[in-house]
Amino acid sequence: TDLNPPTATGVASAQQPSDQGQQGAYLTTAQGARLRDTDHSLKAGERGPTLLQDHHLREKITHFDHERIPERVVHARGAAAHGVFEGYGTADKITKAGFLAKGKQTPVFTRFSTVLGSRGSADTVRDTRGFATKFYTDGGTFDLVGNNMPVFFIQDGIKFPDIIHAGKPHPDREIPQAQSAHDTFWDFVSLHTEAQHHTIWNMSDRGIPRSFRMMEGFGIHTFRCINAEGATTLIKFHWKPKLGVHSLTWEEAQLACGMDPDFHRRDLADAIEAGAFPQWELGIQVFEDTPEQTFSGIDLLDPTKIVPEELAPVQPVGLLTLNRNPLNYFAETEQVAFHPGHLPPGIDVTDDPLLQARLFSYLDTQITRLAGPNFSQIPINRPHAPVNDMFRDGWHQDAVHSGVAPYRPNSLDGGCPFTAGVEDGAFIDVELKLPQAATKLRDQPASFDDHFSQARLFWVSMSPAEKDHIISAYAFELGKCYEKAIQERQLRCLARIDAELCGEVASRLGLPAPSPEESPAEVDPSPALSQAGHRWPVD
Numbered sequence: 001t002d003l004n005p006p007t008a009t010g011v012a013s014a015q016q017p018s019d020q021g022q023q024g025a026y027l028t029t030a031q032g033a034r035l036r037d038t039d040h041s042l043k044a045g046e047r048g049p050t051l052l053q054d055h056h057l058r059e060k061i062t063h064f065d066h067e068r069i070p071e072r073v074v075h076a077r078g079a080a081a082h083g084v085f086e087g088y089g090t091a092d093k094i095t096k097a098g099f100l101a102k103g104k105q106t107p108v109f110t111r112f113s114t115v116l117g118s119r120g121s122a123d124t125v126r127d128t129r130g131f132a133t134k135f136y137t138d139g140g141t142f143d144l145v146g147n148n149m150p151v152f153f154i155q156d157g158i159k160f161p162d163i164i165h166a167g168k169p170h171p172d173r174e175i176p177q178a179q180s181a182h183d184t185f186w187d188f189v190s191l192h193t194e195a196q197h198h199t200i201w202n203m204s205d206r207g208i209p210r211s212f213r214m215m216e217g218f219g220i221h222t223f224r225c226i227n228a229e230g231a232t233t234l235i236k237f238h239w240k241p242k243l244g245v246h247s248l249t250w251e252e253a254q255l256a257c258g259m260d261p262d263f264h265r266r267d268l269a270d271a272i273e274a275g276a277f278p279q280w281e282l283g284i285q286v287f288e289d290t291p292e293q294t295f296s297g298i299d300l301l302d303p304t305k306i307v308p309e310e311l312a313p314v315q316p317v318g319l320l321t322l323n324r325n326p327l328n329y330f331a332e333t334e335q336v337a338f339h340p341g342h343l344p345p346g347i348d349v350t351d352d353p354l355l356q357a358r359l360f361s362y363l364d365t366q367i368t369r370l371a372g373p374n375f376s377q378i379p380i381n382r383p384h385a386p387v388n389d390m391f392r393d394g395w396h397q398d399a400v401h402s403g404v405a406p407y408r409p410n411s412l413d414g415g416c417p418f419t420a421g422v423e424d425g426a427f428i429d430v431e432l433k434l435p436q437a438a439t440k441l442r443d444q445p446a447s448f449d450d451h452f453s454q455a456r457l458f459w460v461s462m463s464p465a466e467k468d469h470i471i472s473a474y475a476f477e478l479g480k481c482y483e484k485a486i487q488e489r490q491l492r493c494l495a496r497i498d499a500e501l502c503g504e505v506a507s508r509l510g511l512p513a514p515s516p517e518e519s520p521a522e523v524d525p526s527p528a529l530s531q532a533g534h535r536w537p538v539d
């Protein structure tokens, strides 16, 4: 390939950073002209005005003026590390993905993040955490872009802008920064009750992890595996931390927010520097790929549902070890670009409507965030597999492509027709099993309508101390709402989950506990609210 040739060792240059412009014996301009002085601008006389002709001054300031790029629209705050993934060979029967083969070692880069805070926000806020891993496999890059909770707020990606608008700071005052404590957040999750399952995970201790090293990770969606014979299986990905799952107490989280807002990123970097390399086992739950795509009555295309591990055990397929800190935060952690559609042969998507929207969103946003379509040439994003994609030109094109015929087949450049057999290819055709009279519609399967039973399952699986933390979290966060009608609507949702939970939260809010028979409120926006709009109290 003429694009992104690998370095002599076959490793992308993020692993072998250049020292350009940082360590030389003398300072130069960006064009390599030697400089005698970078502390004083060129002036007309010692006390005179600065001259426009001072190229070094203008070049230095101009470059500085453009140092920032937009932060991620979500998951803006993160910390990352390099590492290695070693396959166990246990998944060979269900997938031809080579990086899972026994003993196969693959370089990886993992970025952990909060979802809602801006790039400079604190680490220990109550929020979901991102857990995204880039596997630089021989068969092309595989990104496992997951979270530390096994379910998501919404069942269809078309609602993603809405849940994020509801969770981000209010548009007028841009407060608060944390996920909860929002009238808009509680308004959304009490009206879109599919969000109640994810919300109870957030209100539990999982919402305030002790360390990135002690978090589980989940791919959430069901993915499809394809083996060497073309047979398909449905799977869900799980990361299990070797250190176990641990959380902060609420009081610890508050102290850390104030005293060390970088608590999690410091912990990750310090541990790796000290040689205490964090490890996670990658595991999969495996399901038969039936036309119904359900397991034990659970719809596998519904990302608000888990499949309990008692019903489908998590089977280990490999080990992740993070063993090297990034050398440069901007070059690596900030510029890395994950995408749930970066899949190697042997792993494919399913029709989960949340996943389907994600497949569009990440590339689209990265074209803005990383200024153009060529960000896969940035060292941290370069595949370690050879690239021959025929993509040409565009902003920040680093490759000097040779040849005149960027298309295949061609008869000018010795361009060959496709030689890879179907069995080698990614995104292979999987037979579509559509009902005969399929029509376009904006609707969802009836199986997506149960919004409370798994939230209840989560609640009843908690110990008394964990239940107490959940009650306190709901009471604290809902207590920050200005609108009583929103608190009451969320209490009606809690009544659907569990009477004890609802009663305790209601009493701490000083409100009556509704009965489970009252409207769950999906279609019950309070007329008073919708007519008056939101008002900040003036006292």
Ligand code: HEM
Pocket (backbone or CB within 6 Å): 071, 072, 073, 074, 075, 078, 111, 112, 113, 129, 130, 131, 132, 145, 146, 147, 152, 156, 157, 158, 160, 219, 220, 221, 303, 336, 337, 338, 354, 355, 357, 358, 361, 362, 365, 366, 369
């Ligand atoms: C970023 C996870 C749903 C759009 C991220 C990141 C993670 C993540 C971990 C941060 C990646 C990084 O470290 O750079 C998830 C999970 C989801 C989900 C687990 C549901 C199961 C969605 C949906 C959309 C979306 C439905 C849009 C339709 C985005 C965008 C970014 C992002 C635009 C920023 C990407 C960038 O700027 O590089 N997501 N997400 N996500 N996600 Fe999601």
